[in-house]
Amino acid sequence: MDTAGKRDDAEKEGPRRAGKTxxxxxxxxxxxxxxxxxxxxxxxxxxxxxxxxxxxxxxxxxxxxxxxxxxxxxxxxxxxxxxxxxASIADFEDLTRVRVLVETEALRQAIAHGDEDWESQLVASFYRLSKVEERLAQDQKEAASDYEGRNRDFHNALIAACPSRWLHYIAGILFQQSERYRRLALAKRSIPRDLHAEHKAIFDAAIARDPDLASKYAAEHIERTLTALRIALEPTGVKERPRKERAKPKVSLGLED
Amino acid sequence: MDTAGKRDDAEKEGPRRAGKTxxxxxxxxxxxxxxxxxxxxxxxxxxxxxxxxxxxxxxxxxxxxxxxxxxxxxxxxxxxxxxxxxASIADFEDLTRVRVLVETEALRQAIAHGDEDWESQLVASFYRLSKVEERLAQDQKEAASDYEGRNRDFHNALIAACPSRWLHYIAGILFQQSERYRRLALAKRSIPRDLHAEHKAIFDAAIARDPDLASKYAAEHIERTLTALRIALEPTGVKERPRKERAKPKVSLGLED
DNA sequence: GTCAAAAGAAATATCGATATTTTAAGCGGC
DNA sequence: GCCGCTTAAAATATCGATATTTCTTTTGAC
CATH class of the missing domain: 1.10.10.10 (Winged helix-like DNA-binding domain superfamily/Winged helix DNA-binding domain)
Known part of the structure; x- marks a missing residue:
């Protein structure tokens, strides 16, 4: 009877229509x-x-x-x-390369086409991201759950002014894909990393309308997560995964070789 | 009762497992x-x-x-x-640009990584494509239905040696998307076009392992279809589409402005 | 006559049960 | 004791019917 009535954990997002299917x-x-x-x-x-x-x-x-x-x-x-x-390191390597290709292109286009409104939205999302990064630096655990969302918003804001629907579509899929890996890489804290500085570099270059520099920093930023994950998984060596469906070492988190 | 027993119109393709869902x-x-x-x-x-x-x-x-x-x-x-x-010209313009970005990159990687087996498969698919192009040139209507498939095979063969799964994935979606537009552009015959020569240029450059040249020809090839469609739709001008769901002029074929 | 509320029709979204396959288990033979 | 065959159990794919929503048409006031 209460067929549609168990959506009380209403996602804080859901901007419009509550009548979700x-x-x-x-x-x-x-x-x-x-x-x-x-x-x-x-x-x-x-x-x-x-x-x-x-x-x-x-x-x-x-x-x-x-x-x-x-x-x-x-x-x-x-x-x-x-x-x-x-999921596998090989997949993440591939994903990273393609993401660099796609996102840097989108970023270039955004910088070329962005108007004042784009800039102000970008400023706003950068500010919000910075705030959560602060909290993250102080090891406030609850910050981690906010981080992913604001990070996504910032990356979207960066390329928001790119007029290509298809680039957005593809970038969205790839960004989402990398979310799984990103989570692992961040959880491990393999290499010391100043995420805020990385984001700021991209942000500054974008606001300064320097496509080459912005692309460079964006590429490095994207690639650094790959490095981080590589290192995080290195010490443990090539651990064979047991055949059994369940009961696998929690550390591997499903990563294949 | 014969719940699953009306699959007798078995598609002529279906290479493997007949037990399709x-x-x-x-x-x-x-x-x-x-x-x-x-x-x-x-x-x-x-x-x-x-x-x-x-x-x-x-x-x-x-x-x-x-x-x-x-x-x-x-x-x-x-x-x-x-x-x-x-579908719209604007979408096709976007699609074309992104396709150029993705396919040229894939082609470069294929040329860099391709081995002898890749070459021979490419030769074979180019040959098959050429054959149907011949028939097409003589206006044999039944050739048109074969063309699209062999064209796809050729384009896949070109980038087959590209090691990036994600580039393949994306290229596949984009290629398929452009199929709708390609059909329109070819049907209209707006500009004189030697498709065989275009394909041969890409093919030769790929076999010669010249990534720059191959990319150049591939890009031109992809972009030419956009030009063709633009011109095909030009004379008729910006015709308003009637509001009614059905009953639209067959010429527009659903294209929006 | 126009507009809007209300009733009716059409389409969508969803359910609960069933037919089909795949996977696992049991059981002799060699 | 290992392998293949036969059953049993689990899971998947599919159906036919129903509840909900959206879209049309009708109707009734002003």
Whole structure:
């Protein structure tokens, strides 16, 4: 009966229409849970399990899963269900390279086309990001949950003035993909890193309308996360992952070799 | 009772596993029908209509539609169903630019990494493409249906040696997107065009392992289709599209301004 | 006659149950 | 004791029907 009434954990975002569809709800929740590692890469996603978890029917759950398919967060094969998209260093290396290609291009275009409104939005999102970075530096744990969102907002603000719909579309997918890896890299604290300084460098160059410099800093920023993750996983060496589906060392977090 | 037994219209392709899922079947058929213009851009896609067209149930149809969503071939909004993704010259311009960015990069990497096997596959697909181009030049209508497939194969063969999964993924989506526009541009024959020569130029440069030259020709090739479509739509001028959902002049084929 | 509220029709979103496959378990034979 | 075959169990894919929403049309006041 209360078919649509369990959305009381109303996402703080949701700018407009509260009348979200059940599919959308499950899709968003599951996406977040994949991104934040609740479901590790490679994990089997049984519809039965999920359908009870989100209190929706089988077909509806499937539709939500299929959406994630389009964002490459889950995979599916023939007659054997869905699972969380696998993750590996190799994939992250690839992802990083392509992200640099796409985001630097978008950034260049944004700098070329950006008007005053773009600048002010950028200033605002940089400020918000800085604030949470401060808190993060003081090791306030609750800051971490805010960080990812504001980081995304800042990166979006940077390229917001890029007129290319397709670049935005692609950049969005790639950015989201890297979220899983970013989380790992940051959690590990492998290399000392002044994220605020990195962001500020990009920000300053963008405001100064220097596309080459902004691109350079953006590329370095993106690539540094890859380095960080590489180092974080290095000491442990090439640890073989046990065959069993469950019960894998928490450290690996689903990363394949 | 014969729930799954009406797949006798087995697609002539289907290289492997005949045990295709109903969702996959509907998805593939609908995709083709969107790409070949059976369903024009912007058209409403009523599940009821489609579900009878493909003889499957509502939820199954929805799942197929949701897959197309992930390839940006259909759109959906809140509680008001699906429709074919809109198309416009502006979109094609954008698409073209991004395609150039992505495909030239992929091509460079392919040329850098390609081995002998890559070369031979490329030779083979170029040969097959040439054959159908010959037939096309003689105005053999049935050749047109083969053309698109072989053209795709050739373009894939060109970048096949590119090691980046993500570039392949993105290039695939963009190439597919442009298929709708390509069809229009070719049908119109706006500018005289020697497609074979264009392809040969890219091919020769790739085999000669000249990344700059190959990229240059590839970019020109991609951009030429945009020019062709621009000119094809020019004479008719900025024709306003009638508000009514159906009954639009066949010439526009769903293109928005 | 115009506009808007209200009733009706059409379409969408969702459910709960069933048919099909895939995976796991059990069971002789060699 | 290991392998392949037969059953049983689990999971997936699909259906047909229903509740909700949106879109149309009707109707009734002003």
């Amino acid at each position: 059940l599919v959308e709800g499950a899709y968003e929740t599951l996406r977040r849970e994949i991104l934040d590692g609740t479901f590790e890469p490679g994990t089997k996603l049984r519809t039965e399990e999920l359908r009870t978890r989100y209190n929706i029917s089988g077909s509806t759950m499937r539709e939500a899963l299929t959406r994630l398919l389009g964002e490459a967060l889950v995979t599916t094969e023939g007659q054997r269900g869905f699972r969380v998209a696998p | 109903l969702v996959e079947g509907a998805y593939e058929t609908l995709r083709r029908e969107i790409l070949d213009g059976t369903f024009e851009p912007g058209t409403k896609l009523r599940t009821e209509e489609l579900r009878t067209r493909y003889n499957i149930s509502g939820s199954t149809m929805r799942e197929a539609l949701t897959r197309l969503l992930g390839e940006a071939l259909v759109t959906t909004e809140g509680q008001r169903g699906f429709r074919v993704a809109p």
